[in-house]
Amino acid sequence: MNTKEKILDEALTLFSEKGYANVFVGDIADRVGIKAPSLYKHFKNKQAIFDAIIDQMNRRFEEQAKAMNISGNDASIDASIYKSLSEDQLLKLGREFFLYYLHDDYNRKFRKMLTLEQFHDVDLAKVYSKLYVDDPLSYQGMLFGFMVTAGILKTDNVQIMTLHFYAPIYYLLTICDREPEREPEALKLLDEHIKQFDRIYGREN
């Protein structure tokens, strides 16, 4: 990893814990192993570091979205995976999704940073809403839509069913971001949530 990347990496770590205003250029430099003035050879100023992190996330996200479109074409293939979805499979998928977002360093730090900066301006509010509200809901909603069509799930309001699936997961994620020691408790609730979700919306009903 080159110096520029290392700066972004360490800055993200600090921003996610302390918030932009509480992180000093010197703190970032310390962690990178250089002096503060050297940092200005890589970025115009402190704000440019923050902006670069946001840009980087947008790029990664678009790549990921593109990769999903390639693997899933019109996403009906993604749904076909779920064609014969047992409760155990649903649990496994839910847990994997949850633990990935919780434990993946980049995802966790970026989410925490945005949490602290979401009210700072309209653009950041929109980024937060896109990443953690609208996109997960519309993607998950699309998958659930296919599953309803396939008769795996049953509902007359896919949007609300998706909200019922996703909102508790989001809620448990915010608990663990704030108090990581509550992860076991959250995982237990996650399992019970998914089991109950399956009972409510699954084939059997």
Added chain:
Amino acid sequence: MNTKEKILDEALTLFSEKGYANVFVGDIADRVGIKAPSLYKHFKNKQAIFDAIIDQMNRRFEEQAKAMNISGNDASIDASIYKSLSEDQLLKLGREFFLYYLHDDYNRKFRKMLTLEQFHDVDLAKVYSKLYVDDPLSYQGMLFGFMVTAGILKTDNVQIMTLHFYAPIYYLLTICDREPEREPEALKLLDEHIKQFDRIYGREN
């Protein structure tokens, strides 16, 4: 309102929008209509203002909890209100609860301030979790418990049922805190959520 109270009030307004570190003592003084140094006659320093806001919230919360215990004694009276709960009544109650927390200035500002400061230290994390995770869930869970006993609601896992009720409400609240212009959309989803909740857990099933 005396000067000390006005300082707390204006400080909360600013902290909730910009975060503690981005608010300067002079900003608070400006809004109060005094000069920065005068502010130090009322509070030892900037941190003391923040701490006083937290203390004030704790006091208000304890008063409210006490008032609920008096009016509801062992809370079984609260539950009796819901004895004959129609979908319309559930909708009305849910909407009132949601709009109160969203529009009440003190609640909204305090919640937004804590959102921005929740990772700053363990104490603030605990305050956030108490106010917006554990207490709502245990209080709502208690009410739902009575309603299950009374046969108004049906479930074999009250905790998860409560999570299914509360998590979407929390989720919609965070959307509106971040993007107030999305309130109509959130209210529509709130209504559909509660209707669906009633269909899932209500008497009829």
Added chain:
DNA sequence: GTCTATAAGAAGATAGAC
């Protein structure tokens, strides 16, 4: 309790040598 003046220090950023 409020003011003006000011101290004290922190933090962002630049200059210029290497």
Added chain:
DNA sequence: GTCTATCTTCTTATAGAC
């Protein structure tokens, strides 16, 4: 690209008059 030295500005907080 990194460093030391330094500048500038901003911010908290105090001193002391009224």
